[in-house]
Amino acid sequence: MVICNEVLLGDCRDELKKLPENYISACITDPPYNYEFIGHRWDNDEIERRIERITNSSTLVKNIPYGSGLAGGVRNKRWYERVQENILEYQNWCYEWAVPLYTTMKPGGVVAVFNSTRTIAHVQIALERAGFYTRDCLVYRRHSGIPKGLNAKEKLKKMGNPHYEDWEGWHSCLRNEWEAIIVVQKPLENNYLETVQKYGVGLFNTQTNAGTFQSNIIEGIQREKNEQFNVHCTVKPLALMKKLITIFVPLNEDHIVLDPFAGSGTTLVAAKKLGVNYIGIEIVPEYMDIIQKRLSLIHIENDESSEAQPEIPITQPQNLRLFD
Numbered sequence: 001m002v003i004c005n006e007v008l009l010g011d012c013r014d015e016l017k018k019l020p021e022n023y024i025s026a027c028i029t030d031p032p033y034n035y036e037f038i039g040h041r042w043d044n045d046e047i048e049r050r051i052e053r054i055t056n057s058s059t060l061v062k063n064i065p066y067g068s069g070l071a072g073g074v075r076n077k078r079w080y081e082r083v084q085e086n087i088l089e090y091q092n093w094c095y096e097w098a099v100p101l102y103t104t105m106k107p108g109g110v111v112a113v114f115n116s117t118r119t120i121a122h123v124q125i126a127l128e129r130a131g132f133y134t135r136d137c138l139v140y141r142r143h144s145g146i147p148k149g150l151n152a153k154e155k156l157k158k159m160g161n162p163h164y165e166d167w168e169g170w171h172s173c174l175r176n177e178w179e180a181i182i183v184v185q186k187p188l189e190n191n192y193l194e195t196v197q198k199y200g201v202g203l204f205n206t207q208t209n210a211g212t213f214q215s216n217i218i219e220g221i222q223r224e225k226n227e228q229f230n231v232h233c234t235v236k237p238l239a240l241m242k243k244l245i246t247i248f249v250p251l252n253e254d255h256i257v258l259d260p261f262a263g264s265g266t267t268l269v270a271a272k273k274l275g276v277n278y279i280g281i282e283i284v285p286e287y288m289d290i291i292q293k294r295l296s297l298i299h300i301e302n303d304e305s306s307e308a309q310p311e312i313p314i315t316q317p318q319n320l321r322l323f324d
């Protein structure tokens with residue numbers, strides 16, 4: 001059975017095994033960043049617990065930034081051990097999807113994975129353990145949020161420390177202004193030109209709209225308004241996903257772009273709009289409805305309008321917050 005232009009419901013560690021060998025031209029994906037898993041085991045029970053929670057509750061599941069002051073008070077030996085165990089579990093979990101992903105990628109096919117600046121190294125190692133070769137680490141520069149760490153001056157002032165002013169400007173973290181996108185590649189067949197002639201992929205499109213040579217910093221991306229029915233909490237800008245697809249695959253129907261952590265389907269929508277085939281995988285059924293609705297609206301949108309509303313309302317819990 002040929003799978004193409006479809007979204008599969010399930011755990012990508014299983015679903016990826018259903019895809020043929022040497023089949024996918026590029027994988028562009030934004031998996032969970034591990035933030036919520038401090039103090040929880042990164043295993044099937046935890047995933048089940050979270051699916052249950054998202055389906056049955058309207059409570060916000062907060063992101064606890066990895067290593068921030070919110071993540072647990074005292075930094076004792078046990079705390080550091082738990083953080084270390086947790087990130088290694090995350091790396092192993094990444095390895096579990098990277099292995100079947102490797103099989104289904106074409107030689108020369110690029111895998112681009114988003115992650116936070118603090119966790120990206122583990123994603124890179126997991127992908128390398130699965131057989132991929134690292135090509136680059138892109139910077140997606142975006143507007144920064146408010147630093148959430150410790151403000152030493154304010155804290156000491158509250159504690160009545162007379163020297164609090166000495167600590168003006170000292171915080172426990174810097175302002176976070178970029179996300180990392182690790183770019184790895186399935187090994188070429190002999191060399192670039194043989195691979196590109198046989199599989200149609202392996203090189204980067206370096207021409208920008210401005211006529212410059214594409215750099216590895218992506219910035220100035222406008223975030224469009226999400227459709228009202230799209231209540232996913234970590235939607236990437238459509239323009240960003242279009243940009244990445246344009247760099248990694250020739251825009252024609254000979255290619256399939258895969259997103260095994262589809263979320264609300266932004267990668268798939270971008271591929272469809274660019275005339276490239278897509279395959280998505282998503283574990284939460286409610287998100288599947290959002291993806292299908294976004295994909296089905298494409299033919300009635302002209303590329304610029306994302307305001308169109310679905311004819312059939314989607315019923316689901318508000319404030320879906322999971323696996324960010």
Ligand SMILES: C[S@@+](CC[C@H](N)C(=O)[O-])C[C@H]1O[C@@H](n2cnc3c(N)ncnc32)[C@H](O)[C@@H]1O
Pocket residue numbers: 010011012013030031032232234235236237260261262263264265266267281282283284287322323324
């Ligand atoms: C960060 S979100 C992706 C958001 C997406 N980039 C967008 O623009 O909508 C990650 C998604 O991966 C899904 N997910 C988590 N674990 C998964 C797994 N094992 N298999 C498939 N999907 C999974 C989550 O439900 C979540 O929707």
